[in-house]
Amino acid sequence: MATENQSENNIYRNEEPNGSTRFVSSRIKPKTQKEITEWRKRELVFATLLCVAEKGIHQTTVEEITSRANVSRGLIRHHFKNKQDLMVQACKYLCDDFRMHIDKNVKTNDDPWKALDHLVTTTFETPYFNDVSLAAWFSFWIASRNDDDLKLVYKEYYEWYRGYIHKLFERADKLGQLHTDLDQTIDAFVSMTDGLWLELSIDVTKYSPEYAASVCREFFKAFSQRMPK
Amino acid sequence: MATENQSENNIYRNEEPNGSTRFVSSRIKPKTQKEITEWRKRELVFATLLCVAEKGIHQTTVEEITSRANVSRGLIRHHFKNKQDLMVQACKYLCDDFRMHIDKNVKTNDDPWKALDHLVTTTFETPYFNDVSLAAWFSFWIASRNDDDLKLVYKEYYEWYRGYIHKLFERADKLGQLHTDLDQTIDAFVSMTDGLWLELSIDVTKYSPEYAASVCREFFKAFSQRMPK
Amino acid sequence: MATENQSENNIYRNEEPNGSTRFVSSRIKPKTQKEITEWRKRELVFATLLCVAEKGIHQTTVEEITSRANVSRGLIRHHFKNKQDLMVQACKYLCDDFRMHIDKNVKTNDDPWKALDHLVTTTFETPYFNDVSLAAWFSFWIASRNDDDLKLVYKEYYEWYRGYIHKLFERADKLGQLHTDLDQTIDAFVSMTDGLWLELSIDVTKYSPEYAASVCREFFKAFSQRMPK
Amino acid sequence: MATENQSENNIYRNEEPNGSTRFVSSRIKPKTQKEITEWRKRELVFATLLCVAEKGIHQTTVEEITSRANVSRGLIRHHFKNKQDLMVQACKYLCDDFRMHIDKNVKTNDDPWKALDHLVTTTFETPYFNDVSLAAWFSFWIASRNDDDLKLVYKEYYEWYRGYIHKLFERADKLGQLHTDLDQTIDAFVSMTDGLWLELSIDVTKYSPEYAASVCREFFKAFSQRMPK
DNA sequence: TATGAATGAGTTTTCATTCAT
DNA sequence: AATGAATGAAAACTCATTCAT
Numbered sequence: 001m002a003t004e005n006q007s008e009n010n011i012y013r014n015e016e017p018n019g020s021t022r023f024v025s026s027r028i029k030p031k032t033q034k035e036i037t038e039w040r041k042r043e044l045v046f047a048t049l050l051c052v053a054e055k056g057i058h059q060t061t062v063e064e065i066t067s068r069a070n071v072s073r074g075l076i077r078h079h080f081k082n083k084q085d086l087m088v089q090a091c092k093y094l095c096d097d098f099r100m101h102i103d104k105n106v107k108t109n110d111d112p113w114k115a116l117d118h119l120v121t122t123t124f125e126t127p128y129f130n131d132v133s134l135a136a137w138f139s140f141w142i143a144s145r146n147d148d149d150l151k152l153v154y155k156e157y158y159e160w161y162r163g164y165i166h167k168l169f170e171r172a173d174k175l176g177q178l179h180t181d182l183d184q185t186i187d188a189f190v191s192m193t194d195g196l197w198l199e200l201s202i203d204v205t206k207y208s209p210e211y212a213a214s215v216c217r218e219f220f221k222a223f224s225q226r227m228p229k
Numbered sequence: 230m231a232t233e234n235q236s237e238n239n240i241y242r243n244e245e246p247n248g249s250t251r252f253v254s255s256r257i258k259p260k261t262q263k264e265i266t267e268w269r270k271r272e273l274v275f276a277t278l279l280c281v282a283e284k285g286i287h288q289t290t291v292e293e294i295t296s297r298a299n300v301s302r303g304l305i306r307h308h309f310k311n312k313q314d315l316m317v318q319a320c321k322y323l324c325d326d327f328r329m330h331i332d333k334n335v336k337t338n339d340d341p342w343k344a345l346d347h348l349v350t351t352t353f354e355t356p357y358f359n360d361v362s363l364a365a366w367f368s369f370w371i372a373s374r375n376d377d378d379l380k381l382v383y384k385e386y387y388e389w390y391r392g393y394i395h396k397l398f399e400r401a402d403k404l405g406q407l408h409t410d411l412d413q414t415i416d417a418f419v420s421m422t423d424g425l426w427l428e429l430s431i432d433v434t435k436y437s438p439e440y441a442a443s444v445c446r447e448f449f450k451a452f453s454q455r456m457p458k
Numbered sequence: 459m460a461t462e463n464q465s466e467n468n469i470y471r472n473e474e475p476n477g478s479t480r481f482v483s484s485r486i487k488p489k490t491q492k493e494i495t496e497w498r499k500r501e502l503v504f505a506t507l508l509c510v511a512e513k514g515i516h517q518t519t520v521e522e523i524t525s526r527a528n529v530s531r532g533l534i535r536h537h538f539k540n541k542q543d544l545m546v547q548a549c550k551y552l553c554d555d556f557r558m559h560i561d562k563n564v565k566t567n568d569d570p571w572k573a574l575d576h577l578v579t580t581t582f583e584t585p586y587f588n589d590v591s592l593a594a595w596f597s598f599w600i601a602s603r604n605d606d607d608l609k610l611v612y613k614e615y616y617e618w619y620r621g622y623i624h625k626l627f628e629r630a631d632k633l634g635q636l637h638t639d640l641d642q643t644i645d646a647f648v649s650m651t652d653g654l655w656l657e658l659s660i661d662v663t664k665y666s667p668e669y670a671a672s673v674c675r676e677f678f679k680a681f682s683q684r685m686p687k
Numbered sequence: 688m689a690t691e692n693q694s695e696n697n698i699y700r701n702e703e704p705n706g707s708t709r710f711v712s713s714r715i716k717p718k719t720q721k722e723i724t725e726w727r728k729r730e731l732v733f734a735t736l737l738c739v740a741e742k743g744i745h746q747t748t749v750e751e752i753t754s755r756a757n758v759s760r761g762l763i764r765h766h767f768k769n770k771q772d773l774m775v776q777a778c779k780y781l782c783d784d785f786r787m788h789i790d791k792n793v794k795t796n797d798d799p800w801k802a803l804d805h806l807v808t809t810t811f812e813t814p815y816f817n818d819v820s821l822a823a824w825f826s827f828w829i830a831s832r833n834d835d836d837l838k839l840v841y842k843e844y845y846e847w848y849r850g851y852i853h854k855l856f857e858r859a860d861k862l863g864q865l866h867t868d869l870d871q872t873i874d875a876f877v878s879m880t881d882g883l884w885l886e887l888s889i890d891v892t893k894y895s896p897e898y899a900a901s902v903c904r905e906f907f908k909a910f911s912q913r914m915p916k
Numbered sequence: 917t918a919t920g921a922a923t924g925a926g927t928t929t930t931c932a933t934t935c936a937t
Numbered sequence: 938a939a940t941g942a943a944t945g946a947a948a949a950c951t952c953a954t955t956c957a958t
Contacts, residue, residue, distance in 0.1 A: 037938070055375055058287035062932060072940040074935085083932060135374060142371045145364065145431050146284055184447045187436070188421055191428065191444070195420030198427060202374050207416070215420070218413045222451040262958065266921065290948060301923045303952085308921095312949065495917075513833050516745035520953060530919040532956085541953060593832060600829045603822065603889050604742055642905045645894070649882030649902070650875055656885060657878065660832050665874070673878070676871045680909040720937065724942065748927060759944045761931080766942095770928070923955075934944075 041079040043069040048090040053135035057087060057143050088149045091140040094133060095157040101128045102164070112172040116220060119168070123193070124213040134201035165190060177224050185223050192219060270308045272298040277319040282364035286316060286372050317378045320369040323362060324386040330357045331393070341401040342449060348397070349445040352422070353438040363430035394419060406453050414452050421448060499537040501527040506548040511593035515545060515601050546607045549598040552591060553615040559586045560622070570630040574678060577626070581651070582671040592659035623648060635682050643681050650677060728766045730756040735777040740822035744774060744830050775836045778827040781820060782844040788815045789851070799859040800907060806855070807903040810880070811896040821888035852877060864911050872910050879906060 030039055047068035051060040062083055066073045080086040105122045106115055123129045144150035169186050172178045178185060196212045207215075259268055276297035280289040291312050295302045309315040334351045335344055352358045373379035398415050401407045407414060425441045436444075488497055505527035509518040520541055524531045538544040563580045564573055581587045602608035627644050630636045636643060654670045665673075717726055734755035738747040749770050753760045767773040792809045793802055810816045831837035856873050859865045865872060883899045894902075 033938080040939095056287070056372065058285070059375060061930085074933095074940055074942095075938080077933080077935095078938065138371055141431065142367055143285065146288065180447050180451055184440075184444045187425075187440075188444050188448055191424030192417055192421040193424070194427055195423035196416075198423055199420065202370065211416075215413045215417050218409050219417055222409055262921080269921090291950090292948080302949095303923055303925095304921080306950075306952085307923095491917080498918095514745075514830065516743070517833060519951085532919055532921095532954095533917085535954080535956095536917065596829055599889065600825055601743065604746065638905050638909055642902045645883075645898075646879055646902050646906055649886065650879040651882070652885055653878030653881035653883075654874075656881055660828065669874075673871045673875050676867050677875055677909075680867055720942080727942090749929090750927080760928095761944055761946095762942080763928095764930075919956105919958085921955105921957090923953105925951105925953100927951080928949085930946105930948080932944105932946095934942105935940105936942090937940085 040069070040071055040075065044071065044076065044079060044086065045090045045093050048086055049094065049136045050132065052087070052090065052139050053132040056139050084147075084149065087140070088153060090136070091150055091153050094137055094140070095153060098128065098133075098137075099157065099160060101126070106164075108164070108167050112168045112175070113177070113220060113224065115168050116172075117217065119165075120213045120216040124196075124209040124216070129197065129209075131201060131204035134197050138198055138201045162186065162190060172224065180223050188223075189216075189219060192216070269298070269300055269304065273300065273305065273308060273315065274319045274322050277315055278323065278365045279361065281316070281319065281368050282361040285368050313376075313378070316369070317382060319365070320379055320382050323366055323369070324382060327357065327362075328386065328389060330355070335393075337393070337396050337400075341397045341404070342406070342453065344397050345401075345449060346446065348394075349442045353425075353442040353445070358426065358438075360430060360433035363426050367427055367430045391415065391419060401453065409452050417452075418445075418448060421445070498527070498529055498533065502529065502534065502537060502544065503548045503551050506544055507552065507594045508590065510545070510548065510597050511590040514597050542605075542607065545598070546611060548594070549608055549611050552595055552598070553611060556586065556591075556595075557615065557618060559584070564622075566622070566625050570626045570633070571635070571678060571682065573626050574630075575675065577623075578671045578674040582654075582667040582674070587655065587667075589659060589662035592655050596656055596659045620644065620648060630682065638681050646681075647674075647677060650674070727756070727758055727762065731758065731763065731766060731773065732777045732780050735773055736781065736823045737819065739774070739777065739826050740819040743826050771834075771836070774827070775840060777823070778837055778840050781824055781827070782840060785815065785820075786844065786847060788813070793851075795851070795854050795858075799855045799862070800864070800911065802855050803859075803907060804904065806852075807900045811883075811900040811903070816884065816896075818888060818891035821884050825885055825888045849873065849877060859911065867910050875910075876903075876906060879903070 030036055044065060047065045048060070050068060051064050055064075062076055063073060065086070066076060076083070076086060080089060102119065102122060106119045108115060110118070140150055141154060144154050165186055166182075169178060169182060169189070173182050193216065196207070196215065199206050200209075200212065259265055273294060276294045277289070280293050280297065291302060291305055294315070295305060305312065305315060309318060331348065331351060335348045337344060339347070369379055370383060373383050394415055398407060398411060398418070402411045422445065425436070425444065428435050429438075429441065488494055502523060505523045506518070508526060509522050513522075520534055521531060523544070524534060534541065534544060538547060560577065560580060564577045566573060568576070598608055599612060602612050623644055627636060627640060627647070631640050651674065654665070654673065657664050658667075658670065717723055731752065734752045735747070737755065738751050749763055750760060752773070753763060763770065763773060767776060789806065789809060793806045795802060797805070827837055828841060831841050852873055856865060856869060856876070860869050880903065883894070883902065886893050887896075887899065
């Protein structure tokens with residue numbers, strides 16, 4: 001569903017005057033019927049993410065999504081099989097968007113520590129990892145426990161993500177710069193970032209993004225600079 | 230709600246023959262009316278935790294809880310204001326139970342690294358932190374974003390928990406054995422355990438408890454043994 | 459149910475410090491078991507009248523009545539067949555109480571206009587016709603439309619009441635002091651007092667009792683002093 | 688809610704073969720979707736009035752209303768916020784309907800006694816003041832004691848009604864034809880009609896409409912023709 | 917007598933889905 | 938494609954009544 005240029009066509013987070021954030025579409029309503037149709041479909045996905053972030057999957061009603069997307073209730077059926085399908089597509093969009101953003105910004109052929117540093121900057125200090133996206137993210141993730149469709153979406157994403165991180169730490173390890181067990185280091189790091197994101201998704205005021213990033217950098221130092229094994 | 234001896238009166242997790250886990254009450258149905266009443270109330274809480282772990286808060290119906298507890302639907306009203314109140318009480322029970330267990334098993338006046346090692350053992354290798362409890366735990370936690378009652382329960386718990394961890398790392402710091410910033414170390418550690426628990430709650434086969442514990446021990450080594458600042 | 463001396467044993471209306479009125483029992487809890495039992499039964503009737511006045515018959519729950527009477531929920535069954543029976547008994551009590559009060563205070567062998575004047579004073583200017591009693595009264599009356607038991611209670615009361623009024627106007631008529639049709643005068647008067655009570659029962663501030671009484675006196679003047687037929 | 692021509696579009700009372708009365712819609716189910724929707728909403732209001740007249744507000748279930756209106760249970764939500772909102776709308780309809788009917792039939796610039804006579808004829812001898820409407824009317828009115836929404840509806844209606852009556856009696860007074868206090872006469876008259884309606888609403892066989900009207904006419908005579916003050 | 921735990925039928929409310937226009 | 942009226946199943950909530958103690 002996510003297309004190459006989805007990120008360029010839309011801004012899905014906006015700083016509101018009151019300081020909160022909000023998914024919005026930056027795209028002007030297009031002219032041709034075909035474009036309008038596609039645009040409305042995307043509006044439905046955005047509205048879904050926003051609702052899920054604000055109230056959770058099961059508190060979100062079709063009525064709310066459609067009214068937020070300024071379309072009629074029945075339109076859901078034209079673009080999606082049902083509410084469940086819409087949820088899965090919205091979750092996919094989120095994963096694809098995160099993934100695309102990291103792919104674009106974090107180059108794996110850099111110096112591995114530099115790349116990891118970049119990753120941390122990218123994931124904690126940009127609009128891509130904001131409280132709204134994170135809230136939707138964790139709502140979907142928790143729900144995936146009882147939802148095979150969502151489970152599949154996350155499985156694929158997680159494999160990619162762990163592989164990505166693996167590549168970076170492995171290169172550090174090969175350069176002799178990692179003084180701990182590779183897998184355990186990766187699991188420690190991935191768990192820690194999950195935990196940080198989770199806490200931020202529940203209470204965005206708990207840490208500043210900068211502080212969260214600096215916690216990650218302490219982690220890198222601790223795992224790279226200690227006495228040889 | 231949680232009483233001094235709640236852990237002694239009940240075992241709330243059981244390895245089923247098929248390998249899954251299940252909340253059960255180890256107590257025999259008592260004799261006196263007063264005890265039976267209290268016992269049934271507890272059964273309702275257990276049934277709630279089990280349902281929430283299996284299907285999430287909003288997928289759990291009152292009908293399911295009561296039939297699992299072998300009581301009539303109306304009894305909920307007798308002991309709790311409504312479904313929401315029951316959920317909050319169940320969440321409190323979980324928090325109190327975790328807390329009591331750690332308080333009982335992890336002595337803060339030990340050598341801090343020993344105490345932390347103990348904490349890790351306690352939290353990853355005992356029936357208290359099992360996939361069922363964790364699943365309920367995260368369901369409640371995620372739901373707390375949109376639920377002020379749950380938010381309050383977690384706030385109180387989290388203050389206690391962070392304070393607990395703080396005491397341990399602070400003593401290590403004072404002994405000159407912590408070579409990183411105290412607060413960042415604590416946040417890194419707490420986030421990492423949250424992340425490990427979260428992943429285990431979604432897929433209990435991802436890591437063995439022993440592996441999760443060893444990841445934590447690597448963390449301790451990394452943060453204690455590296456080159457002086 | 460109502461006994462000869464029910465009015466002497468109890469005060470069922472009390473001016474609260476805040477200006478509102480409230481049914482209370484003036485009787486001290488008696489000593490002997492037999493008296494206590496009777497006393498509790500009366501407390502249940504009072505509590506019922508108060509609840510019905512405040513919230514209407516169908517908004518009043520057994521739980522509320524018993525907690526207001528400071529008895530356990532199950533006690534209702536010992537004294538009354540069920541909730542419906544309690545309502546009917548409470549309604550009867552009210553009718554009997556009104557009736558006894560008028561019987562006691564309005565002597566039919568006085569001069570008829572004096573007796574009617576007395577009736578008006580009695581029914582608008584005493585604690586017996588207060589907003590609480592009236593509110594319960596009309597709640598029961600409206601409900602009697604769909605309740606044969608209540609219908610019967612009111613039928614009996616109304617026959618007595620109309621007969622009472624009839625006697626008074628008839629004597630005025632026989633004295634040549636009534637210049638209108640006897641039955642129509644009676645129906646006009648009874649309807650007017652019903653209407654006044656109804657309006658007072660819904661909004662006690664609408665008229666002062668004195669004003670309501672003076673409206674009645676205007677009525678007497680109008681129907682007695684106009685030009686001969 | 689009530690539109691200019693609601694009375695023309697519908698007959699809401701029908702003499703059944705068995706002698707009872709029944710709200711019915713005289714309108715044929717219309718053709719266009721918009722009209723059908725509006726028609727169904729009105730059917731729901733009619734069904735509500737009928738149920739309330741027959742059983743009272745709290746005895747009336749949503750299920751009964753919708754089955755009487757031949758629509759599904761869920762449609763209530765489509766047109767009204769909830770059951771309470773439907774009740775309020777039905778009450779408003781009743782008030783508006785009474786008011787429109789009187790406005791249409793009773794001209795205030797006639798001779799005041801003629802207008803009052805007309806009012807009496809209109810309110811006791813037409814289908815607009817029938818036992819069904821009156822039963823619903825008093826059910827709502829009594830309920831308004833505990834219902835702020837209904838209270839508001841009645842307040843507005845009552846202000847109009849008393850103002851209307853005031854105009855008529857005031858003109859009689861100015862013509863020197865009223866030999867009693869103006870306000871007390873009005874309150875006596877309004878109370879008397881309330882009482883007559885109330886008694887008719889509880890037992891329609893108590894008086895014939897003609898008799899009730901003649902009672903009112905006696906009242907006019909008594910209050911207009913007696914000896915000068 | 918008196919209690920209050922327990923029941924379960926009855927009712928309202930919610931909301932995804934369907935479908936005629 | 939798009940609308941929104943209409944449906945009805947699912948769920949929570951209410952509460953009179955029952956009954957063991």
